[in-house]
Amino acid sequence: MKVLVVGGGGREHALVWKISQSPRVSKIYCAPGNGGISELAECVDIAATNVPEMVRFAKEHDIDMTVVAPEDPLAMGMVDALKDEGLKAFGPTKDAAVIESSKVFAKRLMQKYGIPTAEYRTFDDYHKALEYAETVRYPIVIKAEGLALGKGVIIANNTDGAKQALKSMMVDNVFGHAGQRVIIEEYLTGSEVTVLAFTDGKSIVPMVSSQDHKRVYDNDEGANTGGMGAFSPSRMYTAKVAEQVEETIIKPTIEAMAKEGRPFQGVLYFGLMLTEQGPKVLEYNARFGDPETQVVLPRLKTDIVDIFEAVIDKRLDQIDIQWDDNAAVCVVLASGGYPGEYKKGYPITGLDRVMEDPQTVVFHSGTRKIDGEYYTNGGRVLGVTAVADDLDSAVKKAYESVSKIHFQDMHYRRDIGRK
Ligand code: AMP
Ligand code: GLY
Numbered sequence: 001m002k003v004l005v006v007g008g009g010g011r012e013h014a015l016v017w018k019i020s021q022s023p024r025v026s027k028i029y030c031a032p033g034n035g036g037i038s039e040l041a042e043c044v045d046i047a048a049t050n051v052p053e054m055v056r057f058a059k060e061h062d063i064d065m066t067v068v069a070p071e072d073p074l075a076m077g078m079v080d081a082l083k084d085e086g087l088k089a090f091g092p093t094k095d096a097a098v099i100e101s102s103k104v105f106a107k108r109l110m111q112k113y114g115i116p117t118a119e120y121r122t123f124d125d126y127h128k129a130l131e132y133a134e135t136v137r138y139p140i141v142i143k144a145e146g147l148a149l150g151k152g153v154i155i156a157n158n159t160d161g162a163k164q165a166l167k168s169m170m171v172d173n174v175f176g177h178a179g180q181r182v183i184i185e186e187y188l189t190g191s192e193v194t195v196l197a198f199t200d201g202k203s204i205v206p207m208v209s210s211q212d213h214k215r216v217y218d219n220d221e222g223a224n225t226g227g228m229g230a231f232s233p234s235r236m237y238t239a240k241v242a243e244q245v246e247e248t249i250i251k252p253t254i255e256a257m258a259k260e261g262r263p264f265q266g267v268l269y270f271g272l273m274l275t276e277q278g279p280k281v282l283e284y285n286a287r288f289g290d291p292e293t294q295v296v297l298p299r300l301k302t303d304i305v306d307i308f309e310a311v312i313d314k315r316l317d318q319i320d321i322q323w324d325d326n327a328a329v330c331v332v333l334a335s336g337g338y339p340g341e342y343k344k345g346y347p348i349t350g351l352d353r354v355m356e357d358p359q360t361v362v363f364h365s366g367t368r369k370i371d372g373e374y375y376t377n378g379g380r381v382l383g384v385t386a387v388a389d390d391l392d393s394a395v396k397k398a399y400e401s402v403s404k405i406h407f408q409d410m411h412y413r414r415d416i417g418r419k
Contacts, residue, residue: 001025001064003305004057005041006078007048008032010332010365010383011290012069015304016041017361018297019067022305029061035374036364036382051078058087065090065308071147074286075101079266090308092286096257096264100286103145103183113256115249116280120185126170129182133162136184144169145181153224155187190275191236192282194292197250197270198307201263203316204254206246208299208323209237210292216339218415225339226380229416231329231391232295236274245272245279253284265311294363294383295328329394329417330385331402332365336409338379343409348374348381350405360386360401376407391417 003025005016013036016028020040031054033043046053049072058066068078068091077094091097098105110117118141123129133140133156142165144152152175156162162184168174169182197206210232216222237245249270257264269285269292288296297304301322310319335342348367351374354360363385366378382405386397395417402412 001305002027002029002062004028004044004054004061004063004066005030005033005069006054006066006073007069008034008037008043009070009290009378010363010380011288011293013037013363013365013383014294014297015067015069015288017363018300018304022303024303024305029057029063031057034364035367035369035377036362038369048073049076051076051081054078055081055085055087058082059085064088065305065312067091067308069287071097071100071285071287075147088309088312090266090312092264092266093262095262096266097286098262099257099264099268099284101147103143103283104181106284107183107185109253109256109260110281113252113259115252115256116278118186118188118280118282120183122181122183123170124181126166129166129170129184130163132184133159133166138162139187141185141187142166142169143183143185144175145183146175146177148175188273188275188280188282190273191234193234193237193272193274193279194230194289195237195245195250195270195272196288196292196296197268198311198316198321199254199264199266199268200311200314200316201254201258201265202314204246204250205316205321206242206250207296208232209234209242210289210295212289212292213413213416216334216413218413223339225334227289227291228332228334228413229330229383230289230291230295231327231394231417232292232299233327233391235391235419241274241279245270249279249281265314290365291330291332291383294330294385298328298361298385298387299324299326324387326387326389327391327394328385328387329391329398330363330383331398331412331416332380333382333384333402333405333407333410333412334380335366335376335378336411338411342379344375344377346376346408348376348405348407353404354384354401357401359388359397360384362401362405381407381410
């Protein structure tokens with residue numbers, strides 16, 4: 001069968017890599033893809049957000065299944081548009097993807113259905129938000145309502161910080177329309193865990209747990225990024241916690257979406273805080289996480305195409321999904337300056353040496369291939385993933401591989417997966 005993957009980052013590389021292992025797949029396209037992805041798929045020069053072109057391509061090339069990975073095309077209704085043409089597509093419809101694209105929707109859903117999350121207030125009015133910020137106990141968390149590339153969350157430690165954040169979101173519009181409405185919520189403490197779950201709208205199969213590292217520097221210092229690394233499993237996510245999360249969060253969320261007339265089919269991402277009062281939802285995403293996918297999929301034993309098909313055909317309960325009892329760690333190598341400004345186009349060396357290692361796989365986030373050589377082409381450039389029997393060995397292996405790779409001004413965290 002012919003599969004089209006929409007997107008062009010490390011997550012999509014991991015998806016293409018896993019799909020390429022399916023004996024059922026004869027050809028993979030990826031739009032727009034990237035340098036690394038071009039080894040396994042034919043990259044197609046269509047932007048991930050170009051819905052009409054994507055649908056036309058899928059029709060013209062008799063694509064049997066399109067996997068829509070990033071949030072923007074999901075929020076724009078790419079899955080709806082493909083389905084309207086009678087094409088098979090993996091991912092939630094626009095109505096269901098709203099669980100990520102509107103944080104206010106997500107918070108109201110949780111409130112209505114008693115799903116544990118941080119206390120919050122919503123503001124459309126800058127002055128009212130400012131007034132409120134004078135009265136609260138710090139720290140507080142300020143979130144832009146809409147999609148903001150994972151960067152629309154600011155933790156304010158005092159009134160001044162809150163004022164600055166509110167001004168940048170609501171007056172200076174640094175996140176555009178996404179920041180016109182904000183949520184101010186209670187600051188939660190505890191351990192963060194990511195749980196991705198396959199769901200066909202009725203049945204739910206949680207994947208193995210993972211954790212990502214969002215801050216740019218070691219010890220979780222510096223600005224938030226799209227993710228500087230990840231590991232799986234989480235040390236905190238015991239069987240007991242997993243059961244509690246399934247009963248109090250995962251199942252109620254899927255049921256709530258069905259009751260709201262927005263049945264969710266695809267992968268639902270649960271960003272959780274394990275607090276002293278129990279697990280609470282920090283955020284939902286309507287898709288696979290990045291870089292969590294780069295550590296979760298290498299542990300999946302089952303053919304992912306079979307799972308995607310079962311989700312699309314609403315028969316997820318009939319398939320047995322198996323995982324390896326091992327661990328994976330992904331260290332992201334970023335361009336100098338990221339998550340701020342950075343330069344592109346530096347040659348990358350050492351990849352061939354790493355690729356010889358059966359325990360390591362390098363997923364490309366931002367690379368270009370020119371005349372057989374790789375060049376940097378994004379803020380996050382590579383995700384070096386190592387798989388081993390346990391987390392400590394996977395950490396060791398990942399950093400051993402990282403030490404062989406080089407490009408100018410490369411930077412990365414040294415503490416991925418260590419705690
Ligand atoms: P989000 O995009 O909502 O996951 O937020 C990004 C990051 O901000 C999360 O991964 C947390 O580290 C942090 N964060 C978000 N909401 C809260 C909260 N209520 N309390 C503490 N930290 C939070
Ligand atoms: N790793 C966070 C995200 O995918 O949004």
